[in-house]
Amino acid sequence: xxxxxxxxxxxxxxxxxxxxxxxxxxxxxxxxxxxxxxxxxxxxxxxxxxxxxxxxxxxxxxxxxxxxxxxxxxxxxxxxxxxxxxxxxxxxxxxxxxxxxxxxxxxxxxx
Amino acid sequence: xxxxxxxxxxxxxxxxxxxxxxxxxxxxxxxxxxxxxxxxxxxxxxxxxxxxxxxxxxxxxxxxxxxxxxxxxxxxxxxxxxxxxxxxxxxxxxxxxxxxxxxxxxxxxxxxxxxx
Numbered sequence: 001x002x003x004x005x006x007x008x009x010x011x012x013x014x015x016x017x018x019x020x021x022x023x024x025x026x027x028x029x030x031x032x033x034x035x036x037x038x039x040x041x042x043x044x045x046x047x048x049x050x051x052x053x054x055x056x057x058x059x060x061x062x063x064x065x066x067x068x069x070x071x072x073x074x075x076x077x078x079x080x081x082x083x084x085x086x087x088x089x090x091x092x093x094x095x096x097x098x099x100x101x102x103x104x105x106x107x108x109x110x111x
Numbered sequence: 112x113x114x115x116x117x118x119x120x121x122x123x124x125x126x127x128x129x130x131x132x133x134x135x136x137x138x139x140x141x142x143x144x145x146x147x148x149x150x151x152x153x154x155x156x157x158x159x160x161x162x163x164x165x166x167x168x169x170x171x172x173x174x175x176x177x178x179x180x181x182x183x184x185x186x187x188x189x190x191x192x193x194x195x196x197x198x199x200x201x202x203x204x205x206x207x208x209x210x211x212x213x214x215x216x217x218x219x220x221x222x223x224x225x226x227x
Contacts, residue, residue: 035215042220043204043223044220045204045218050215099216101154101157102154104153
């Protein structure tokens, strides 16, 4: 069974601050994927990243970066120089056959 | 890119009626579709996995007779909430996975159901 823990329920920052969203997962699968999705107030889920469990390289995409540490089963997400438009709920989700979502972290970026 | 269309985006119905929600993959064939429900301020809960041409696999605690899922073609899956009650009011989201093996799910925009 898969399990995801996003310990931060809500985070509030001021624009231009950096913010890191934590994700710790549990899975019995030897091969799996890890995802991050963004859900803005409109409700639609926006795909951000997919990471294969074999690939532990960190990834950067613009202001977004991800730190995958397989040894600690963590897949943290950092937004650099946050903007108001980043305000949303962010979900971490492991995929080992089916996609199971964490509880989500609600990020509020204030101007 | 892959697009999933979900319809209706919102629906209000009376208690006791049935509501059908459609999920269509517009530019790819979806061998597998997933249905989630989301209560306000909560996470997405996987309800069932539907594979084209076969019966859906329901998650523990989800009533299959209550939530009927049909995946009759490679581009369409439907979720029917039968004899809806106010506690069924929720945000229902479908997602589709193509046959490319990339395991990236494309999500529909969701359907907000309100049962009066």
